[in-house]
Structures are given as C-alpha cells and as structure tokens.
Amino acid sequence: MAQEFWPLAIFLFTLFLLLGSGVWIGLALLGVAFVGMELFTTRPVGDTMMTVIWRSSSSWSLTALPLFIWMGEILYRTRLSEDMFRGLSPWMARLPGGLLHTNVVGCTVFAAVSGSSAATLTTVGKMSIPELMKRNYPEPMVIGTLAGAATLGLMIPPSLTLIVYGVTINESISKLFMAGIFPGLVLASMFMSYIAIYSRLSSRFEPTAEPVTTFAEKLKNSRFLIPVLLLITLVIGSMYLGFATATEAATFGVLGAMALAAAQGSLNWESLKESLMGATRTSAMIALILAGAAFLSLSMGFTGLPRALATWIGSLGLTRLELLMALLIFYIVLGCFLDGISSVVLTMAVVEPMIRQAGIDIIWFGIFIVVVVEMAQITPPIGFNLFVLQGMTGHEMNFIAKAAIPMFLIMVVMVFVLITFPGLATWLPENIIQRPGG
Amino acid sequence: MDQTTRAGVLRRVLDRIYSASAALAAACLVAMLGVIVMQMIARWSAFTFPGATDYAGYLMAAASFLAFASALNSGAHIRVGLFLTALGERRYWGELWCLVVGTAATVYLSWYAVRLVYWSWKLNDVSQGQDATPLWIVQMPVACGAILLAVAFADNLIALILTGRDNIRDDVAVQSHAE
Amino acid sequence: AETWDMPMAYPATNYHTENGVTFAECVTEGTGGALEIVVHPNGSLFSGSDIKRAVQTGQAPIGERLLSAHANENPMFGFDSIPFLATSFDDSDKLAAAAHDAIVAALDEQNLVYVYSVPWPPQGFYFKKEVNAVADMSGVKFRAYNAATARIAELAGMTPVQIEAAELSQALATGVAESFISSGSTGVDSKVWESLTHFYDVQAWLPRNTIFVNKDSFNGLDEGAQAAIMDCGAKAAASGEARAKELTDQYLKTLAENGMTVAAPSDELKEGLKGFGATMTEEWIAAAGDAGKAVVDAYQAQ
Numbered sequence: 001m002a003q004e005f006w007p008l009a010i011f012l013f014t015l016f017l018l019l020g021s022g023v024w025i026g027l028a029l030l031g032v033a034f035v036g037m038e039l040f041t042t043r044p045v046g047d048t049m050m051t052v053i054w055r056s057s058s059s060w061s062l063t064a065l066p067l068f069i070w071m072g073e074i075l076y077r078t079r080l081s082e083d084m085f086r087g088l089s090p091w092m093a094r095l096p097g098g099l100l101h102t103n104v105v106g107c108t109v110f111a112a113v114s115g116s117s118a119a120t121l122t123t124v125g126k127m128s129i130p131e132l133m134k135r136n137y138p139e140p141m142v143i144g145t146l147a148g149a150a151t152l153g154l155m156i157p158p159s160l161t162l163i164v165y166g167v168t169i170n171e172s173i174s175k176l177f178m179a180g181i182f183p184g185l186v187l188a189s190m191f192m193s194y195i196a197i198y199s200r201l202s203s204r205f206e207p208t209a210e211p212v213t214t215f216a217e218k219l220k221n222s223r224f225l226i227p228v229l230l231l232i233t234l235v236i237g238s239m240y241l242g243f244a245t246a247t248e249a250a251t252f253g254v255l256g257a258m259a260l261a262a263a264q265g266s267l268n269w270e271s272l273k274e275s276l277m278g279a280t281r282t283s284a285m286i287a288l289i290l291a292g293a294a295f296l297s298l299s300m301g302f303t304g305l306p307r308a309l310a311t312w313i314g315s316l317g318l319t320r321l322e323l324l325m326a327l328l329i330f331y332i333v334l335g336c337f338l339d340g341i342s343s344v345v346l347t348m349a350v351v352e353p354m355i356r357q358a359g360i361d362i363i364w365f366g367i368f369i370v371v372v373v374e375m376a377q378i379t380p381p382i383g384f385n386l387f388v389l390q391g392m393t394g395h396e397m398n399f400i401a402k403a404a405i406p407m408f409l410i411m412v413v414m415v416f417v418l419i420t421f422p423g424l425a426t427w428l429p430e431n432i433i434q435r436p437g438g
Numbered sequence: 439m440d441q442t443t444r445a446g447v448l449r450r451v452l453d454r455i456y457s458a459s460a461a462l463a464a465a466c467l468v469a470m471l472g473v474i475v476m477q478m479i480a481r482w483s484a485f486t487f488p489g490a491t492d493y494a495g496y497l498m499a500a501a502s503f504l505a506f507a508s509a510l511n512s513g514a515h516i517r518v519g520l521f522l523t524a525l526g527e528r529r530y531w532g533e534l535w536c537l538v539v540g541t542a543a544t545v546y547l548s549w550y551a552v553r554l555v556y557w558s559w560k561l562n563d564v565s566q567g568q569d570a571t572p573l574w575i576v577q578m579p580v581a582c583g584a585i586l587l588a589v590a591f592a593d594n595l596i597a598l599i600l601t602g603r604d605n606i607r608d609d610v611a612v613q614s615h616a617e
Numbered sequence: 618a619e620t621w622d623m624p625m626a627y628p629a630t631n632y633h634t635e636n637g638v639t640f641a642e643c644v645t646e647g648t649g650g651a652l653e654i655v656v657h658p659n660g661s662l663f664s665g666s667d668i669k670r671a672v673q674t675g676q677a678p679i680g681e682r683l684l685s686a687h688a689n690e691n692p693m694f695g696f697d698s699i700p701f702l703a704t705s706f707d708d709s710d711k712l713a714a715a716a717h718d719a720i721v722a723a724l725d726e727q728n729l730v731y732v733y734s735v736p737w738p739p740q741g742f743y744f745k746k747e748v749n750a751v752a753d754m755s756g757v758k759f760r761a762y763n764a765a766t767a768r769i770a771e772l773a774g775m776t777p778v779q780i781e782a783a784e785l786s787q788a789l790a791t792g793v794a795e796s797f798i799s800s801g802s803t804g805v806d807s808k809v810w811e812s813l814t815h816f817y818d819v820q821a822w823l824p825r826n827t828i829f830v831n832k833d834s835f836n837g838l839d840e841g842a843q844a845a846i847m848d849c850g851a852k853a854a855a856s857g858e859a860r861a862k863e864l865t866d867q868y869l870k871t872l873a874e875n876g877m878t879v880a881a882p883s884d885e886l887k888e889g890l891k892g893f894g895a896t897m898t899e900e901w902i903a904a905a906g907d908a909g910k911a912v913v914d915a916y917q918a919q
C-alpha cells in the first residue's frame with residue numbers, strides 16, 4: 001500500500017509548496033500536474049497537457065459560466081438593491097427580528113439571479129447595512145446574517161460553484177441547479193429562525209420601531225420586486241420547464257438583466273462595457289483554474305492514484321455517514337485556505353471515484369459540497385465574504401468572522417439536515433425530466 | 439531618446455496589447471452569446487444551426503485565453519497570499535519566486551499551445567461536430583493568449599527585478615466576484 | 618515489464634469496456650506479464666473525442682474509439698454509419714470485412730495499428746405514434762445530432778431539432794423532440810417510455826468501436842507480444858459481438874416490458890428506408906471516392 005501512495009505524498013508536497021508560497025492557483029495546479037506526469041509516466045507531458053486543456057477550455061457546458069457572471073455584473077450596476085429593500089422591508093417589519101430578515105430574504109431573492117456569493121453580498125449589503133445600522137440593529141447581527149445569507153448565492157440557482165462542479169464531473173448542470181432550490185430555501189428559513197430566536201432572547205436587540213403600514217401600502221411597495229421576480233421566473237422557469245438548458249437560461253438572464261437595466265435607465269454604454277470587461281476577467285480567472293485542474297486530474301489518472309485511494313477508503317469499511325463526516329472536516333479545513341471553486345476542482349479527481357464507489361448520489365453530493373464551500377466563504381483566514389465585508393464596513397477580519405460564527409454553525413446543522421433528508425436535493429432534479437410532454 | 443522614455447514607450451505598447459487582447463476576449467463572449475441566441479431561435483423556428491455548440495465552445499476558449507494577460511495585471515487571478523503577507527519586508531523575494539515560477543509555467547504552456555496548433559495542422563485534425571472546422575484555426579487564439587500570458591509574466595518579472603515592484607494589482611474585490 | 622494505459626470512453630459497466638478489460642487481461646496473460654494493459658474507463662483519462670489523437674501522438678499507447686465520429690477527417694471512417702446499407706449483425710460483419718483493408722490502411726496512415734472492432738446494438742427509430750410508411754414521418758420533430766441524422770430528417774420530411782445526448786431525456790419529456798434514432802440501450806438508459814410509445818427495429822446501422830495501438834509503441838514490442846495483442850483482439854472481437862447480440866434482445870425486451878410497442882418495420886416502411894439508404898450510400902461514395910466505392914461494391918458482391 002505504501003508504494004501506491006508515494007505519488008500522493010509527492011503531489012501533496014508540491015501542491016503545498018506552490019499554493020502556499022503564493023503561486024497563482026491555476027498555475028500551481030499545472031505545476032503539480034507537470035511534476036506528477038514527469039515522475040510517473042513516460043508519456044509526452046506537454047502535448048498531453050494541451051490535449052486536456054483544449055478539451056476543457058472549449059467545453060460547451062462551460063459557456064454558462066461567463067454568461068451568469070456577466071448577468072450578475074449587469075445587475076450589480078442597476079438600482080436592484082434599493083428596489084429590493086423598499087419592496088421587502090414593509091413585509092419584514094412585523095416579524096420577530098424585524099428588518100434583519102431583509103438580509104436573508106434579500107439574499108435569497110438575489111441569489112436566484114446571481115451565481116456568486118460575493119456579488120449577492122455586495123448587492124444586498126450596499127443597501128441593507130446602512131439602513132439597518134440607522135435603525136439601531138446590533139451590528140454583529142447585521143454583519144453576521146449578511147455574511148451567512150449571502151452564501152445562498154452559491155446554492156440557489158444559478159450557481160457558479162455548481163457549474164464548475166457539473167463541468168468537472170460531467171453531470172447535467174440543469175439537474176444540479178434544480179437540486180439546490182429546496183436546500184437553499186431550507187437554509188434560508190434556518191437563518192430566519194435564528195434571527196427570530198435571537199431577537200426574543202437577546203437584551204441588546206432594541207431596534208427603532210418601524211412606522212405601521214397598511215396592507216395596501218405593503219402591496220403597493222411590492223411593485224419594486226416585480227422586475228427581479230420576472231427575471232427569476234425567466235431564468236429558473238425556463239430551465240425547469242425544459243425550454244432551455246443552463247447555458248440558454250444564462251443568455252435569457254443576460255438579456256433580461258439588460259432589459260431590466262434599460263427599463264431603470266441605468267443601462268448605458270459605459271456600464272455595459274464595464275460589466276462585460278468584469279465578466280471577461282472573472283471567467284478567465286476561473287478558466288485558468290479549470291485548465292490547471294483538468295491537467296492535474298489527467299496526471300493523477302496516469303498514476304492510478306484516485307482509484308487506489310477509492311479502493312483504500314472502500315477497504316476501511318466506513319459507513320456512508322463516517323465517510324461524509326471525514327469529507328466534511330476535510331473540506332472545512334481546506335476551505336479555511338482555499339476559495340470554493342479551487343477546492344472543488346482540486347479534489348474532485350480523487351473524491352469522485354470515492355463517492356461513486358460508496359454509492360452516494362453524485363447530484364446530492366454536489367449540494368453537500370456547496371454547503372461546505374459556503375462555509376469556506378466565512379471562515380478565516382481566506383474567506384471572500386469576510387474580505388468583501390471588511391471592505392464595506394471597515395471592521396477587522398476578527399470582528400466579522402466572529403459575527404459569522406452562528407451562521408457557520410447553522411450551515412453545519414444544514415449538512416446533517418441534508419444527510420437525514422436527501423430527498424431535499426434529489427426530488428426536484430428527478431422530477432423535472434418526468435414532466436408530461438407539452 | 440533616453441532610457442526612461444524608451445521604457446515608457448515599451449510599457450505603453452505592452453499595456454495596449456494586453457487591453458486590446460482583453461477587448462477581443464470580450465468580443466468573443468458577445469459573439470458566444472450571439473451564437474447561443476441564434477441556436478435557440480433556430481430551434482424554435484424548426485431550423486438547425488449546425489455546429490452551434492462547437493462554435494460556442496471555441497469562442498469560450500478564445501475568450502478565456504485572450505483575457506488571461508489582462509486578468510493577471512488587474513489582479514483577477516486568485517492566489518493564496520498568507521505567506522507573502524507574512525514575509526513582511528522580505529516580500530520581494532516571495533514575489534520574485536512566484537513570478538519566476540509563473541514565467542516558467544506560462545512559457546511552457548505557450549510552447550505547447552503552439553505545438554497544439556502545429557499538430558492539429560500537421561495531422562489535419564478536424565472538429566468531430568457538424569461544423570467540421572479545422573482545429574488549428576480555432577486553437578490559434580488559445581496559443582496567442584498563452585503567449586501573451588507568458589509575455590505578461592516575463593514583463594512583470596523584469597519590472598520587479600529592475601524597479602522593485604511589478605505591475606500586478608492585488609485586487610481581492612475583483613477576485614471575489616467569482617465566489 | 619511494460620505498462621500501457623488504455624483510455625476508453627464508456628462507463629466501466631458498458632459491455633465494450635468490460636470486453637476491453639477482458640482483452641487487457643488476455644494480453645497480460647499472453648505475454649506472461651511482460652505487457653500489462655490498464656483500462657481507464659468512462660473517459661477518465663482522455664475524453665472519447667480525444668482518444669484517437671492521443672494514441673496517434675503517443676500520449677496513450679492504445680485506446681478505443683467510435684471511429685465513425687472521425688468521418689469529417691476521412692469519410693472512410695464513417696463506413697459503418699451509412700444508414701440502411703447493412704441492416705443486421707451479419708450484414709454489419711460483411712460490411713466490416715469489406716472495409717477491413719481500407720480501414721487498416723487509413724489508420725496506418727495516421728500512425729495507428731488496427732486491432733479489433735465490436736459493433737453497438739443496431740439503431741432503431743423511436744416515435745410517439747404508429748409509423749407504417751415513410752409518409753407517416755413527415756412533420757415529426759426529429760432529433761438530429763450529426764450530418765447523417767440531419768439528412769435522414771430531410772429525406773423523410775421530418776423537422777430536425779438539434780439536441781445534445783445529455784439533453785435528450787429533457788427534450789423528449791417537454792416535446793421539443795418527438796422522435797430519434799438510436800440503439801435500444803439509449804432508450805432503456807433514458808427511460809424513453811416515459812415520453813414515447815413506439816420503437817421500430819429498423820437496424821439502420823451498427824456503429825463500431827475500434828481498438829487501435831500507436832504504431833511506434835506496437836513496433837517497440839517483440840513479436841510474441843505483438844502476436845498476443847492480435848490474438849487477444851480476435852478473441853475480443855468475437856466475444857464482444859456475441860455480447861452485443863445478447864444485449865440487443867434484452868434491451869428490446871425491456872422496452873416492451875415498459876409498455877412500448879416494439880416492432881419490426883412494415884414492408885412499406887422498409888422499402889422507403891431502403892430508398893433513403895440508396896441515396897445516402899451514393900452520397901457517401903461521392904465523399905469517400907474510389908476507395909469508398911470499392912468497399913460498397915465488395916460488400917454488395919458478398
């Protein structure tokens with residue numbers, strides 16, 4: 001056995017050396033793969049590398065990625081966050097916990113049009129942070145709930161993490177998207193329950209009371225929510241009803257976001273150009289990581305390591321729960337240091353055979369991994385939501401990370417909810433394709 | 439012409455090439471959107487657009503590679519910066535190591551990206567889809583983008599050695615957009 | 618001892634892959650362990666589309682590929698996918714025998730050594746209604762995924778809709794497509810009875826997976842090992858085809874058990890399709906030239 005795991009030691013050593021010393025992630029993966037190939041095969045390394053890099057870079061299913069990023073970039077430059085706050089707040093004011101719920105509901109709604117957690121955070125936060133602080137809500141709660149709820153951007157479709165996961169393991173992205181809906185809603189309601197309980201128990205919770213609004217006024221204010229709800233219907237609805245694949249839904253999203261921006265008068269040549277260039281850069285960044293990961297996965301394939309590891313794990317006779325717990329801890333640790341997309345692509349070559357061998361549903365596992373990656377967004381030292389909030393509030397990383405701890409724990413609970421009720425994730429994807437013909 | 443202005447001209451030329459390439463990448467994304475829209479319209483109106491998914495894939499690859507260099511300088515490419523920060527005043531040496539590794543990796547990548555194009559041409563490799571495109575044509579932007587990325591790394595490495603700092607902005611806000 | 622990595626495109630449980638594993642074991646045994654072949658199933662090393670090029674350029678020493686996917690490169694590779702030319706296992710074997718030398722030569726030109734090939738189950742039509750003649754197909758939304766299927770749609774007056782394999786189930790369920798042509802296994806895998814009602818076993822063509830070796834790697838072996846590869850290949854060709862026949866019957870049975878009408882084509886439909894076959898064979902010969910004509914002539918002379 002020891003001999004089989006030599007490659008693992010070498011892969012890990014090179015990986016830690018390159019990643020840890022600050023080499024750009026995509027290139028670090030290329031470097032590790034290169035070392036592995038040079039040591040363990042007699043095959044022509046460079047040409048082999050380009051075969052898989054070309055294949056993964058020109059993949060059709062990857063095309064959804066830049067489009068969803070572009071959509072988010074356009075929406076960020078609209079008045080959407082103001083409108084969402086105005087439409088939601090009258091409904092939230094009477095709930096236990098008051099306007100803190102606008103953080104969670106706002107993130108849930110925006111998550112349904114944005115594929116990213118940080119974009120959800122910035123869009124919702126730029127309005128809700130100042131408004132909630134003005135009303136004297138406890139600051140750790142404002143920041144914490146926002147940091148946690150924004151991670152729903154990754155679970156509720158569209159989701160960049162799920163696209164990358166689907167591309168990496170070659171599964172239907174539409175199915176993965178459908179799988180995220182119910183778990184996302186359950187997680188959102190868990191966040192809201194926490195807010196409600198906190199508001200009842202904490203003595204520090206004394207926000208300014210909201211003026212009483214009539215039902216008619218509430219309804220009237222809700223008109224601000226119509227554009228974003230239309231956009232959600234367009235994107236998720238077109239996929240659910242089978243009119244569009246994930247990529248096509250993304251084009252609906254881009255065009256719909258443009259229409260929304262135009263209707264608000266915030267669409268001009270300058271903002272369109274900025275959004276496009278932003279999307280180009282971000283998708284190039286992910287593409288470089290995916291290219292590196294494709295080569296790494298090939299390199300590991302040549303060493304036979306993934307299969308050896310899967311067999312070894314199989315021979316340990318772990319129960320399904322034990323395996324998932326081991327993976328949970330593994331990904332939480334990894335997530336402290338790596339961003340979500342990198343930790344997914346980096347590990348899938350090894351983890352996928354394990355999961356399949358253990359008979360775990362691969363679509364369900366996508367949602368499992370998303371929850372875990374969501375936690376990584378708010379764990380120090382590397383957590384993008386923490387960085388973004390640092391920029392937005394000027395607080396120390398420690399303060400923000402501490403404020404987010406309850407949200408982290410809720411997500412841990414969510415993992416067990418998913419394990420107990422796997423149908424949350426698997427029911428919808430199994431049932432979209434069985435719709436009667438139309 | 440003295441040394442500094444000549445360096446200034448070179449700087450401007452290089453920066454312009456990086457931005458032009460990024461603009462081309464953006465144009466590829468727009469074209470990709472166009473291809474997908476056309477494919478949908480074709481399907482609804484009972485026409486076919488043979489090879490649409492293949493074309494979208496080529497444009498995807500071109501958009502990624504052509505934007506690599508500009509994404510590097512704008513700080514979009516993700517890295518784990520803990521160690522570099524911990525180095526404090528000795529950060530220069532850490533950055534030097536990273537840029538040496540980055541230059542080596544991207545020179546290697548671009549060399550084989552050129553060979554990819556060469557072999558596709560030499561083997562007469564044709565797309566297996568309905569588009570039947572000769573692959574060397576659509577792989578050309580990948581090779582160009584890879585070369586430009588290598589140039590950008592070498593450029594930053596030289597700048598670091600000569601002036602003590604590179605041209606890469608460390609932009610966490612930009613990076614976070616993917617998460 | 619030498620180790621060869623053998624990329625294969627289909628899942629480990631697919632009979633082509635299982636057959637490939639048996640072949641690999643046979644070679645290891647036949648060379649007394651001097652040459653070990655390690656199968657990498659499910660595109661886990663190289664994706665299906667890359668396997669031929671990978672073996673051509675020595676990135677992998679041996680591999681398996683649906684050769685007809687490379688017909689854009691050389692029309693000869695598409696000999697096994699001419700619709701309604703060879704419409705049974707026996708005819709498919711005759712056609713493969715007629716094309717054998719041409720394929721070996723075409724592969725040789727690409728630095729590849731032909732080892733063996735195994736057919737897929739025959740391709741049949743899936744419909745949402747009873748179809749007794751070519752005229753009944755007119756106006757039906759038909760999944761076209763390559764030039765040949767688009768041409769079939771055109772000849773039959775069907776409306777072609779372009780759908781990727783991964784999106785087939787969804788397209789059928791939502792009525793984007795109402796018909797397609799594929800083997801019985803596809804229908805079973807995608808539970809096609811949830812959307813469609815009729816399967817016509819027209820055996821339009823039997824595409825083949827081909828195993829080939831990089832020429833330099835092959836020449837680097839001693840004669841004993843070369844012979845072991847070829848002998849095991851011959852055995853694998855026979856066992857693979859036997860398995861394909863067995864599975865074909867099982868798939869059709871599964872379709873019927875799930876409520877689909879599984880039938881042979883009516884004589885009228887058969888005649889109409891034969892007409893398409895004649896047209897498309899002519900078109901293939903026009904593309905493949907004299908070498909193509911020689912293959913078709915040799916096949917028809919048998």
Ligand code: NA
Nearest residue numbers: 111114153158
């Ligand atoms: Na989302």
Ligand code: NA
Nearest residue numbers: 335376379382
């Ligand atoms: Na983290």
